[in-house]
Amino acid sequence: MDLTFERGDANSPRGHALVYFRDNANPDSVAATYLILLPVSVDLQKYIPPFLAGQMPMGGEADLSAFAFPPAPESVESYEYLLSVAEERGDDLIFAGNRPLADAANMMGVIGEILSEYGDRYRIGAPSNPELGGAGDSAGSAETVAPTDYAVDNVVYEMMSEADQLGELTKLTGRLRFAAEGGDEETAGEATAHMRAIAFHVAENRNIDRLIDAALDKSEIGGQLAQLYLERAYALYREDYLRVKALDEDIERTNA
Template sequence: MGIQFLRGNSQAPKGHAFLIARSSSNPNVVYCTYCIVPPIPMSLAKYLPPLFAAQIPSEDLQEATNLSGMPIPPMLEEVNSLEYIKTLAERRDDDLCDIGTVSSRDEGARMQMAAFSSQEYGQLYSSYFSTLKQPVASTAEIEEAAPLDDLDAEELLLQTMSERQKLSELSKLIGTARYALEGRDSALLQDTKRRMQRIAGLLAEKYRGKELVAAAVNPDERGARLAELYLSRAYKLLDEEYAEIPGIERSIRELSD
């Protein structure tokens, strides 16, 4: 439930991806880093001078040996155009992933988000790569394992998420929905809508999750603005910033009329 693939397949990552995040205060501001998973196992510890290596705890050296996804640059940097990043991803055949929202003023958060999201992307790649080494299961084995599908891992995870985490997830999915609408990708749009409805159904009615979802999948430009307003209103409610809610609701009414 972390990074959302706008281009590519989470079940078969390419090992190189643009990771984008939007400013939590202004969704038009986009930050980006490029994540690479080395195709050949690499240990940073091998390249450290003995003097430095002796000063690093053995646990940290082990982590350096198990290096997976690397963000380049190591901090999310502002980009002039999301369209340019999309074009680059197409031309270079890179994955393109939305990793959520981040504060424009918090450089530490931008660095941490780049590191954590790269690690998550690396884990997805490692999981995919490990399947290439496994023998193909027989039909009988697949049928025997079928009852496990009744356990909905996504639903279980949603149940454990806080309201803030659910809103953050909706924020990511709004971006995915708008991307699907722009690219006329009906399959991605329907899947995104289903996931948004799932999350909205677990939120308290005061957050108006159903209206948010309806706005997010509305192809009209007004839909994108309404979705942002509903999301902003939800965050204001969550943070108990009630004084700012009437103005947001007024803007929602003006766009809805």
């Protein structure tokens, strides 16, 4: 992702940024969104009334430590306005290129990628803070290479249908298996972080954590289990409970 820091340091972001785009068809048209990386983890469950708590994704693990709002860029009066606001507020100001601004769905995906990269740069630039997962952290496993304190691409995944979420999980599982088998810890860590982010937005009984563990297992059994857990998630989505029962039995036999 080509990000031009017009204000701020690309190697040490502030943790809050105005990101703007120009329209492909009309470069004079400017739209922007705002990125925020919170310095503390936020458990949304604590602030939800008890009668609504059961509707929160993944129970008490619902976390919102990084987000972009609005989720797709909105038009602003001018570049000069953005520059003035960034200077007054002490924000990073980032130019993210010319894009088809009318395509909101595409722009949400682009912003999700930018949020992920901005968060990565922030963590790398803050090695003394273990909460941020900077260079000072140990990197003993694929799961610690890309910390999940931040809800990576949280906004994009939240807006997806479950069918799309499962499709993304399928692609990420293949990427994670390939990276794990090849010893590519960086790619494995990134894939794991994305899968955990999606897990916030699907029902807990989809067993995404077990899917990740199986995908990280380099053995043939690990590959078989990963496929079974994926099929099980799809069967639950289709409400095909006979298939779910059969898959549970297959998983139990494979684990034996």
